Amino acid sequence: MYSLLQQELLYVVISGVVGLLLMYRFRPDERRNVRLTAVFLVLGLIGYGIAQGASLMGMSRVAAIMGEVFTILLGMVIIRLWGLAIFRLLLPAIGVRVPQILEDVIVSVGYLAWGLVRLRYAGLDLSQIVTTSTIITAVLAFSMQDTLGNVLSGIALQLDSSIELGQWVKVGDISGRVVQIGWRSTQIETRNGETAVVPNAWLMKNTFSVIGKQLGELKVWRRWVYFEVDWECPPQHVMDAATQGVRDARIEFVATEPAPQAVLMELSNGVARYALRYWLTNPQVDDPTDSQVRAHVVASLLRHGFALSIHSHNVLMTKDNDKTMAAKLAKDLQARIKALSEMDLLAAASEAERTKIAEQLNFAPFETGDIITRQGAIAHWLYILTVGEVEVWKDFGTADAQMLGRLTASSFFGEMGLMTGAPRSATVVAVSYCECYKLDKAVFQQALHQRPELAEAISQVLATRLEANRNKVNNSSVAPITPHHTELLARMKHFFGLQ
Numbered sequence: 001m002y003s004l005l006q007q008e009l010l011y012v013v014i015s016g017v018v019g020l021l022l023m024y025r026f027r028p029d030e031r032r033n034v035r036l037t038a039v040f041l042v043l044g045l046i047g048y049g050i051a052q053g054a055s056l057m058g059m060s061r062v063a064a065i066m067g068e069v070f071t072i073l074l075g076m077v078i079i080r081l082w083g084l085a086i087f088r089l090l091l092p093a094i095g096v097r098v099p100q101i102l103e104d105v106i107v108s109v110g111y112l113a114w115g116l117v118r119l120r121y122a123g124l125d126l127s128q129i130v131t132t133s134t135i136i137t138a139v140l141a142f143s144m145q146d147t148l149g150n151v152l153s154g155i156a157l158q159l160d161s162s163i164e165l166g167q168w169v170k171v172g173d174i175s176g177r178v179v180q181i182g183w184r185s186t187q188i189e190t191r192n193g194e195t196a197v198v199p200n201a202w203l204m205k206n207t208f209s210v211i212g213k214q215l216g217e218l219k220v221w222r223r224w225v226y227f228e229v230d231w232e233c234p235p236q237h238v239m240d241a242a243t244q245g246v247r248d249a250r251i252e253f254v255a256t257e258p259a260p261q262a263v264l265m266e267l268s269n270g271v272a273r274y275a276l277r278y279w280l281t282n283p284q285v286d287d288p289t290d291s292q293v294r295a296h297v298v299a300s301l302l303r304h305g306f307a308l309s310i311h312s313h314n315v316l317m318t319k320d321n322d323k324t325m326a327a328k329l330a331k332d333l334q335a336r337i338k339a340l341s342e343m344d345l346l347a348a349a350s351e352a353e354r355t356k357i358a359e360q361l362n363f364a365p366f367e368t369g370d371i372i373t374r375q376g377a378i379a380h381w382l383y384i385l386t387v388g389e390v391e392v393w394k395d396f397g398t399a400d401a402q403m404l405g406r407l408t409a410s411s412f413f414g415e416m417g418l419m420t421g422a423p424r425s426a427t428v429v430a431v432s433y434c435e436c437y438k439l440d441k442a443v444f445q446q447a448l449h450q451r452p453e454l455a456e457a458i459s460q461v462l463a464t465r466l467e468a469n470r471n472k473v474n475n476s477s478v479a480p481i482t483p484h485h486t487e488l489l490a491r492m493k494h495f496f497g498l499q
Helices: 002-026 028-056 060-093 100-121 126-143 145-159 200-205 235-249 283-303 322-341 351-358 415-419 441-450 454-472 485-496
Strands: 168-171 174-181 185-190 195-199 221-230 261-268 271-280 362-366 371-373 381-387 389-394 402-408 411-413 427-430 434-440
Touching: 002 028, 002 060, 028 060, 060 100, 145 185, 145 200, 174 195, 174 283, 185 200, 195 200, 221 283, 235 261, 235 271, 235 283, 271 283, 322 351, 322 381, 351 441, 381 415, 389 411, 402 411, 415 454, 415 485, 434 441, 441 454, 441 485, 454 485
Parallel strands: none
Antiparallel strands: 168 174, 174 185, 185 195, 221 271, 261 271, 362 434, 371 427, 381 411, 381 434, 389 402, 389 427
């Protein structure tokens, strides 16, 4: 008995105590496993002691059976302890993280090997066991191929770090946090208090998204909030209003970098569909944050005078009454008349004449970067700028390009093309979103034919403007000759057929 204790029991006790102390000291999170393993170690030692007592009492057969059983149990305890020490203490200490499933597989193989060794010592022929187990294994593998597929898939998912505990994932219509990766399935906890159980083999065969896992450690998730506005509303103004409303709000869990941005997605059925894209810092609050973003977008649009569009089937059923439509037209007409009254070119026109012209103006919006007029082009109309800012260029797009100046709201340009038919003398480019009214030859011709003396006043204004523009061209060796207003008057009369 003394020899037996020296050779086996002593090693078991020493190994067990050392392993337990190390795990208990350095891995507080594993103390539950340590306590459970300690219980089995104590039970094994007690059982082993009982077996030795039976041997002393002459019950050799009982002692042999109990000794073998508790020897196997103690061996499994030691394998378990060393598994914990290696995979959860030693390897993490050197920065190596081994998947839980792989640890379980290796420890289980250790259990099996220990069992076979003890059977061999008991006198069993292992070759017969191996032959028999091969046939049984083949039958089991065929009948349990789905289960084995899930097990192997779970190992593969963790080995290549496709999915990890704590990550937020999206699988089909389900999104949630990974709380467990087991032998057969992966458990995903959703925000609705549900736990979705997804077979590991399904994850290996299908596409799923790991939210926030990107190169460069960008731990944010881009979200899309859609809204619709009437297509007649200037797109750039709508996008600016929506973007500014979210950026200025500083909504919790909305990242400042990358910054929120509104984009125009499509035009259909009389409405423009937009998307406000923002980056979410916490995937767990996607719906509440989407709701806050929508609220800020709507509030900002309403502040800027943009109402959300009604769906097409409702549009067909709902019509503005005559009073509402008349008020809208009257407001628009007043804006046009105001724009004309601020033009020194039409200072000599009466209010009735300006009203008549205003009724026939065409609305013309331009986005940033648009070329409104191009130097050398023939265009018999002028533009009245009411919103935005433009640049006037000589030889635009060439090495000799020269910016002649900037025009802001209440300015107009292209008057020589309208009044005399002359080619454009410069290129005008929008440097911001711009709104213009377009006044063409046909509209202006009616006013001149009704009151030809307007041409005299207009020619004088044109001559003054041309002189001012000539002074801006300061790098030419020969300054252009400015025509006298009498010459301009003659050209106007010829162009409009007033002679």
